[in-house]
Amino acid sequence: MKKLKLLDIASALGISKTTVSKVLNNYSDVNQFTRIKVLDYVRKVGFEPNRQASFLRTKKTKTVALILPRLENDFFTKIQEGILKVSQENDYSLSVATSYDCFETEKKLVSQFLNRNVDAIFLSISHQTINFDHLIEIQKQGKILVLFDKIEKTLDCPKVIIDDRKASFIATEHLIKNGCKQILHFRSGYKPQISIDRYLGYRDALNKYNIPFDKEKVIVCEITDEKNGFSAAKKAFELGMKIDGLLAGSDHAAIGAIQFFKNKKLSIPKDISVVGFGNWKLSKFSTPSLTTVDQSAIQMGEEIFKIFLEEKLLESRDESPSNKTHTLSANLIVRESSTKNL
Amino acid sequence: MKKLKLLDIASALGISKTTVSKVLNNYSDVNQFTRIKVLDYVRKVGFEPNRQASFLRTKKTKTVALILPRLENDFFTKIQEGILKVSQENDYSLSVATSYDCFETEKKLVSQFLNRNVDAIFLSISHQTINFDHLIEIQKQGKILVLFDKIEKTLDCPKVIIDDRKASFIATEHLIKNGCKQILHFRSGYKPQISIDRYLGYRDALNKYNIPFDKEKVIVCEITDEKNGFSAAKKAFELGMKIDGLLAGSDHAAIGAIQFFKNKKLSIPKDISVVGFGNWKLSKFSTPSLTTVDQSAIQMGEEIFKIFLEEKLLESRDESPSNKTHTLSANLIVRESSTKNL
DNA sequence: TTCTTTATCGAAATCGATTTCGAATCTCTT
């Protein structure tokens, strides 16, 4: 029960494998009767050409690679889901890997994927990445690079991000309109662009409503998980801050903080209104349910793959990569944790 | 800036590409001085052989494929996480796809992956799958097949499952020990093995504690999501059942049911104790927090890949696939939703 | 010294497709 080869088809039909290949690749110099004969036979025996051989010849693998900083994260999972949906529809294969937010791992993965001749690499840069030579190498080798989420502006490739600054602005504005005047903000590190943008959006809103900015009210949590959310809230408390609102860096951090506030017998949202970030599944089911920013990650994933397809078109016309930054808008999902007047 | 080929290395060193290849593949008929010379040079220029070419020759792609019924599901996400961790450590590439629980899609994916010459396919069978020829084909082509979660016992390949029957037994026993005597059970369809096993575990526990089984108390939800959990609870209510416990088919279904019970002013766990299934993230943060069965999915993923490695060993010794069913134990995580005496 | 063995190397075949280019046939002008 060996696998059929091009040659088997050809000799069965009494023609050359060249012609069979031409039919399968829609060459025009094939008589329509032979074409039909081949197509019928191919369909009948269910022949599919060995991809490996054609990859070697054409240098195209119909495979795209996705490198995520981590997997245990709804946001990235959804991005994968979006990419997978569209890539599968287009008969592309998707290879997934995680950098575990480690620079060395990221470099190694990129090099491995290049060796495997993937057509494109979709990447959210790791926290630790400090140098971008490995990404430039991707383009040097004629592969398509699409950055998303944690991007690097100086690189000459299409980028997809959420408008975090605006989202953060809207979330903060929502708190203000609900009567908050002392708004705490948990941000992740100083470097990540998303952290910067969210911080700026927060300040934009304070500015617009003439609320004085208080440096102390911005607390850095390198990783915005429950534990850090909890301890950040504790820290604010111990510093004796007066607080009536919180814009957290993630739903998890928000929930950690709520946990702390509850322990202190504070009522959410009456005493402190809270807004998270991410619209993770748990945000809907926590008590109180959490107002949060939905990042429409699935849509982002779909967008990423579509951009890749466009880039391929550009490339086929010998044009250079687009370099455009695609900004998707996030939207606020208002739930119990921030609606004092309910 | 072209990519280096074997021939480039060879002529730079004044030897043949055969010898270079032999060094890289640890052949013994190479002089140790030439070997070192080659290795040094290869390291210096950072040469890596074109995978596509070697794949064509060797028929091994160092790629494994994972086909999941769906992605928006913590359980499968964690399985992927486990597989990815170990596969990455072993320099394997992981291709992911979803069947969307559709038989046709599953068949198509399997055929595509076979054409791409993946070394193994890891698969959780789709709900709709009624025929297994496509899976037998995997083995006919000498590829390794590992089934998990939704498996098919008649197939001759290694399988990895959770001991759902026992887990379900423990969960039900836990409810009984907490004083429940009228335990509702939501199960998914009649065919899936996990649904059957969980149902059996439920009955095992009833038997052990001499609690009469009431057919009416088992409600089928094809898809165990919140909506169906909600309506299943509603149905039980409308049928006028007396209930003091619920073993749901998933955390989501449990939470949907809790939502309904809350609407009816019933207290959880006082009036009705609830146990979910899956230990999804939200279970920890729902109110009340949800007692649930943790399926240790990450570990399951790791196990799957390790089994693949073992199978490869078997294969290299020309032995037939192992056919063993690996049963991992799940453990109960007790939280508020089921502890009446707190 | 002659014959065997062993160590080391490389030419050539191979994997299975794609693609170039020239040959053969047929049609259509003039």
Next chain:
DNA sequence: AAGAGATTCGAAATCGATTTCGATAAAGAA
């Protein structure tokens, strides 16, 4: 009827590695 042009085909080169097998030289045995 001859030449131009279009149509259809296939032999052979190619992609870049792996692997077989024979050649050569060196070492050891008789």
